[in-house]
Amino acid sequence: MKCIRLEMEPPNSHRSNRNLCDIKGCHNETSDKKPFCIAHLDRLPYVQNLEKNLLDREHELVSAANNTRPRIKIDGIICRDILAALHHYGPMSDKKLGFLIEVRSSIINHYLRRLQNKKQIRVISSKNYKNRRIIALHRNKSSDEPN
Numbered sequence: 001m002k003c004i005r006l007e008m009e010p011p012n013s014h015r016s017n018r019n020l021c022d023i024k025g026c027h028n029e030t031s032d033k034k035p036f037c038i039a040h041l042d043r044l045p046y047v048q049n050l051e052k053n054l055l056d057r058e059h060e061l062v063s064a065a066n067n068t069r070p071r072i073k074i075d076g077i078i079c080r081d082i083l084a085a086l087h088h089y090g091p092m093s094d095k096k097l098g099f100l101i102e103v104r105s106s107i108i109n110h111y112l113r114r115l116q117n118k119k120q121i122r123v124i125s126s127k128n129y130k131n132r133r134i135i136a137l138h139r140n141k142s143s144d145e146p147n
């Protein structure tokens with residue numbers, strides 16, 4: 001039988017990777033030389049940015065849901081999500097798009113109308129698909145069209 005010898009770290013090498021949390025009064029250790037312990041990971045700029053984006057997205061959706069004629073920001077997070085999804089996955093039904101970016105169909109229509117008015121997307125009603133609405137990126141440059 002083959003004997004596998006595990007490379008053991010010297011007992012103190014692990015200690016050197018640990019720091020104390022930067023939060024005043026917190027005595028927790030951190031791992032991987034992170035500045036904050038697990039209880040204070042939300043202080044990391046990356047996490048704060050993520051949280052801010054999620055909050056902004058939620059605010060956008062709540063405001064769109066509570067207004068019959070919401071002001072849709074063309075450079076807002078939802079519009080960006082819609083364009084990114086179409087860019088990545090190609091044309092799709094409004095239902096699928098809503099499902100993909102987690103926006104209810106009653107709300108997504110506000111965004112689609114706005115993007116359509118701004119010539120960012122095209123809405124095609126397709127008889128092949130039981131008259132479902134198919135959403136596609138608006139290609140106004142001829143170089144974008146396939147030959």
Ligand SMILES: [Zn+2]
Nearest residue numbers: 021026037040
């Ligand atoms: Zn801490």
